[in-house]
Amino acid sequence: MKIEITKVHTADQITLVARLAGQIWREHYVSMITIEQIDYMIEKFQSVSAITDQIRNQGYEYYLLLQQDGSAAGYLSIRADNGKLFLSKFYVSKEHRGRGYASQAMAFIEQLCKERGLSHIWLTVNRDNASSIAVYEKKGFVNVREQVADIGNGYVMDDFIMEKEIAFV
Template identity: 55%
Template sequence: MPFLLEPVRTPEQIKKTAELAEIIWTEHYTPLIGAAQVAYMIEKFQSVSAVTAQIRQGYRYYLMQSGGISAGYTAVLSEPVEKSLFLSKIYVEKSYRGRHFTSKTLAALKKICREEDLEKIRLTVNKGNHSSLAVYEHLGFVQVQDIVTDIGEGYVMDDYIMEMII
């Protein structure tokens, strides 16, 4: 089936993104960080209001479409000061994993980087998220820094910063 990154612009698309976030995050992250932190992070970073606010702040969201079905989503923010594209979010629904949606999305993001004269793609990934770490390393990302970020309510994000030079 054809793969398409569809820009998220309408309230319906934002709602679909938030619905996907809840499904994906609950399934994937609960074993890593616990149900309470997952619920907190969904509301703070992945809810309809959070996605809407991030779009207003300059984030670009895209739904990953396959055969007319939304199979995942991604969000990016250009950071011209560091000449990088920050890959804030890239999530694929479990039944669509293994279909190369991440590599197809990265190919599209590399094109955006070339069009915007950006030199690298940066992302953060949870240190315990071994499956995602392996995927990113396979795709050419390297770890450049450890970072612990306080996100409120007593929760932290314990991540690696990874980069891929374009």
């Protein structure tokens, strides 16, 4: 099934992304981190105010992954970073996984890199997130290092940093 990838501009779109984040994070991360940390991270990084600030002041771009009927299947967030593209967020709702949406979104991201002259895509992924790590490896990402980042309130993000080189053929 083909998806439409739409850049987030409006307050309604930002609200939709925040709602998707709450749903996806609570269903996916509960086996890796506590619900208290999930709630803290959603408020800090994926609330309407946090997303709005990221778009307006921090150079992030958000995109909705829309099905043919217009309903949202997921979202992603990117930012140029020292000649590379940082894939900050990349989430597909549980009921929409396995339909090729991640492949379509990754092709879109790779095309953005080529258009913008960015040499790599890099991301952070929770080291216990085996299913996402497997998807990224299948898409050509390699683990380049580990990172433990203090995010406040006594919480840390314990991640792998993965990277994929973009071929300019």
